[in-house]
Amino acid sequence: MEQAGKQSAAGKRTIFLADCQSFYASVEKAENPGCKDRPVAVAGDPLRRSGIILAACPMAKEYGVVTAERLGEALKKCPDLVIMRPRMQHYLDISLLITHIYEEITDLVEVFSVDEQFLDVTDSLPFFGDSHAIAQMIQDKVMQQTGVRVRIGISSNKILAKIATDIWAKKNDSGIFTLPTSDVEELLWPQPVHKMFGVGSRMTAHLTRLGMTTIGDIARTPLPLLQDKFRARFGKQSNIHAEVLWRTANGLDDSPVSPQTFDTQPKSVGHMMTLPRDYEESSEVDTILLELTEEVCRDCRRRGYMGSVVTVSCMCSPYEAPTGFSRQIKMPDPTNHTNTVFAMVKMLFYKFWDQMPVRRAGVTLSGLVRDGEYQLTLFEDQVKVRSLDQVTDWIKDRYGSAAIVRASSLTAAGQAAERAVKIGGHYK
Numbered sequence: 447m448e449q450a451g452k453q454s455a456a457g458k459r460t461i462f463l464a465d466c467q468s469f470y471a472s473v474e475k476a477e478n479p480g481c482k483d484r485p486v487a488v489a490g491d492p493l494r495r496s497g498i499i500l501a502a503c504p505m506a507k508e509y510g511v512v513t514a515e516r517l518g519e520a521l522k523k524c525p526d527l528v529i530m531r532p533r534m535q536h537y538l539d540i541s542l543l544i545t546h547i548y549e550e551i552t553d554l555v556e557v558f559s560v561d562e563q564f565l566d567v568t569d570s571l572p573f574f575g576d577s578h579a580i581a582q583m584i585q586d587k588v589m590q591q592t593g594v595r596v597r598i599g600i601s602s603n604k605i606l607a608k609i610a611t612d613i614w615a616k617k618n619d620s621g622i623f624t625l626p627t628s629d630v631e632e633l634l635w636p637q638p639v640h641k642m643f644g645v646g647s648r649m650t651a652h653l654t655r656l657g658m659t660t661i662g663d664i665a666r667t668p669l670p671l672l673q674d675k676f677r678a679r680f681g682k683q684s685n686i687h688a689e690v691l692w693r694t695a696n697g698l699d700d701s702p703v704s705p706q707t708f709d710t711q712p713k714s715v716g717h718m719m720t721l722p723r724d725y726e727e728s729s730e731v732d733t734i735l736l737e738l739t740e741e742v743c744r745d746c747r748r749r750g751y752m753g754s755v756v757t758v759s760c761m762c763s764p765y766e767a768p769t770g771f772s773r774q775i776k777m778p779d780p781t782n783h784t785n786t787v788f789a790m791v792k793m794l795f796y797k798f799w800d801q802m803p804v805r806r807a808g809v810t811l812s813g814l815v816r817d818g819e820y821q822l823t824l825f826e827d828q829v830k831v832r833s834l835d836q837v838t839d840w841i842k843d844r845y846g847s848a849a850i851v852r853a854s855s856l857t858a859a860g861q862a863a864e865r866a867v868k869i870g871g872h873y874k
Contacts, residue, residue, distance in 0.1 A: 460577050460600065461703060462565040463607040464548065464584065465616065466541075467595040469561035470501035473540050474530045476593025485509060486528045489517045500532055540592055547587050551580060554703045562611075564604050566703035581622045597621040605699035608643055609634065630697040635662025644694055652679060665695035715751065716810030717741045719861060724763055724803035728796075730859035731804055735795060737855060738809040739788040746811055747839055750818075752780035753811030756787060758794045762802035770806075771798040780815050783831055787811065 466472065470488040475481050485506035487499050497517040509524035521527055541560045548555045551574060554566035567580055574580045581598040588596045598621065599610030606625050613634075614623035625633060640650040642661050656675055658664050664672065669692050676688040693699065717738050725731050735758075746753060759772035775794050781787060791809055841850050854860060 459566055459568045459602050460571060461602060461604055461607045462567060462577075462581065462584075463558070463599045463604070463611045464563050464565060465597045465599075465611050466544065466561040466588075467597055467616075467621075468501050468503050468507075469541075469594065470532060470537055471503040471506070471530075472501075472594045473537060473592070475503055478530075481528055484528050485511070485524050485526060486530060487511055487520060488530050488532050489520075490532065540594070544588055544592060544594070544596075547591060548584065550587075551584065553705070555705055556703045558608075564607065564703045577624065578622060585621060595621060598623075600624040601697075602627055603697070603699040604701055604703065605643065605694055606630070606697045609694075609697070612643060613637060613641055625697075627697055631662070631665075634697065635660060635665055635695075637661045639664065642691070642694060644691065655679075661695045664691055667692070712749070712751070712814065714757075714810050714812035714814065715742055715745045715749070715753065716757070716808060717745075718759070718806065718808035720806045721804065721861075724805060725859065726803045727859075730857075731795070731799075731807070732792065733854045733857060733859040734804075734807055734861065735791050735809065736784075736788055736852065737861060738807060739791050740784050740852070742809050742811050743782045743784045743787055743835075744839055744842070746782040746814070747817070747835060750816060751811075751814040752782045752817045753777075753787075754780040754813035754815070755811070756790045756794065757808075757810040757812065758791050758798075759806075759808040759810075760795065760799060760804055761806040762800065763805055769800055769802050772808075773798050774810075774812075776813070780813065780817075782811070782817060783835060 610625035676684040757774040761770035
């Protein structure tokens with residue numbers, strides 16, 4: 447049965463947003479019984495800038511430990527805090543296991559993040575009971591198989607399910623909350639505006655200056671008037687943002703739960719690296735740019751794409767008042783060959799670099815096309831180049847990313863070996 451037809455035939459939908467509580471920390475506590483009654487946090491390497499809290503269990507949060515704060519600050523609040531280094535590949539494996547548990551209930555499961563997933567259980571109700579019973583069954587199954595507690599928000603669309611989870615299910619004892627559309631005005635509108643999904647501290651400040659302190663203040667404002675207010679404050683391109691907030695405040699969302707969310711063609715492929723120290727010498731910067739370019743091009747080759755637009759970004763010291771840039775250039779022909787892309791990356795970087803110490807750098811390829819056809823040139827043997835890329839990719843896939851590296855990556859500036867044991871900047 448086709449997904450679109452299945453969802454439209456169901457009429458009013460029943461949507462879950464299932465959120466894993468303190469996911470990384472919960473996985474570690476479940477697999478380390480000695481930590482059951484101890485405050486636990488998962489944090490990056492304290493010897494590097496990644497020494498920040500990635501997840502804290504509820505017990506640690508009672509001491510005031512919060513996600514994204516520096517490890518040293520967390521230890522001041524809770525000297526007995528048990529620090530565990532992240533195991534990102536393991537967390538991804540557990541997340542996939544939880545997805546499979548959800549798929550025992552419904553085939554309409556959409557990954558929203560590593561610890562959050564949407565489920566459309568509309569057609570599961572006749573087989574498993576009402577929505578609350580299904581939510582409890584999911585909680586029990588996930589707890590039994592992984593030791594992770596799941597909180598579930600329930601409504602008739604994705605945005606209200608997400609709001610139900612964030613504002614209520616995460617706070618109550620059962621970890622389950624239903625927010626019907628009929629209760630939006632009574633329950634959601636009185637909430638302070640900072641609790642609305644998609645509103646951070648800066649937007650909260652802007653909305654407060656506009657006289658909007660509750661979600662209801664946004665919801666009750668006619669959309670054309672809200673767009674006028676946004677244009678006056680943010681410029682003429684803010685109409686869409688205004689409508690998104692207005693629709694969120696009114697609980698309006700027609701989007702389906704889409705299992706194929708990540709199966710579509712990507713718009714770009716990129717990598718960014720926060721450096722362990724300031725890089726001031728051109729030779730050091732070149733090493734990092736080459737490593738980033740190699741990662742990007744390898745990812746493109748693995749996915750079967752070539753790119754025609756190169757983007758280079760950079761942030762320089764100091765953090766308090768950083769300088770930097772993000773610039774792009776179109777290449778003559780699409781490619782995923784490292785040396786070709788690197789030549790453009792270097793040209794672009796040195797054109798805009800202000801010689802300040804580099805703290806972070808990124809490389810992205812966009813304008814993607816399939817790599818089944820490619821442009822032959824008079825100055826380079828494309829067949830030979832592509833064959834060489836395929837061989838090096840095969841070696842890295844089989845023996846690890848650090849199995850074969852460029853000589854520059856063996857210098858003090860190189861980060862290839864360090865990044866080979868990480869996923870998303872954190873240890874596997």
